[in-house]
Amino acid sequence: MIKKILWVVGAGMILFALTVIYQIATTRQHSPPATAILSTTHFQVTVDYCRPFKKGRKIFGELLPYDTYWRTGANEPTVITFSDDVYFGTSEVPAGKYRLYTIPGESEWQVVLNAETEQWGYWEPDYNLDVAKVTVPVQQSDSCVQQFLIRLTDQPYGANLALIWDFTKVIVPIKKGV
Structure with a gap:
């Protein structure tokens, strides 16, 4: 027995x-993994994230309610790495590896860097470990983006980090730190 x-x-x-x-x-x-990398004359930025699909759903305001935590991708946390000290928006950030999460709003988003990088799944970070918090306006993308995309583009001052999904786009400037 x-x-x-x-x-x-x-x-x-x-x-x-x-x-x-x-x-x-x-x-x-x-939600397959992806990496965005940009090397400029000032620094290198690498973003490791996973790319969920729209699948006919309304994303912002429904699937992802406004003014609530979003891990900014799927599966593991989205992780951004800076080779040198930078300004993330207007916040000084030392070189290193950070969890990137967002709080999407209807007209603006908070884009946040956090020192806690090793959680898997939908776990909210320890907010006491936030390193930088930037508020950026929401922009409309020219067309519907079916799969979440993070794009890094070279700029004269450094780089732009764009988060794009559905008809929504937000951009955070990244500049060389002092």
Whole structure:
């Protein structure tokens, strides 16, 4: 009798582990990983993130409610790395690796860098570890972007970080630090 119980419990644990592995593997298919890299004469910026699809949904204000935390992508946290000290918007940020998250609003977003980078899934960060918080206006993109995109573009002062999805775009300027 005890052997049967142990066998059932063991089989249940294996089934549970396989289910979790399957979900993680298939989640990456729905929101594949991507990297945006820009090297300028001033610094290098790298952003590692996952790219969810629109799939006919209304994104901002429904799927992602306004004025609430968004991990800015899917799966793992979006991580941005700076090779040198920079100004992220108007905030001074030391060279290093940061979690990038946002709080989308209807007319403006907060784009935040946080020192906590190793969480997986939809976990809100420890807000006490926020390093920089920038408020930027929402812009309309020219066309509907079906898959979330982070774009880095070279600018005379440094770079622009653009977050684009659906018909929404926000841009954060990045400049060389002192």
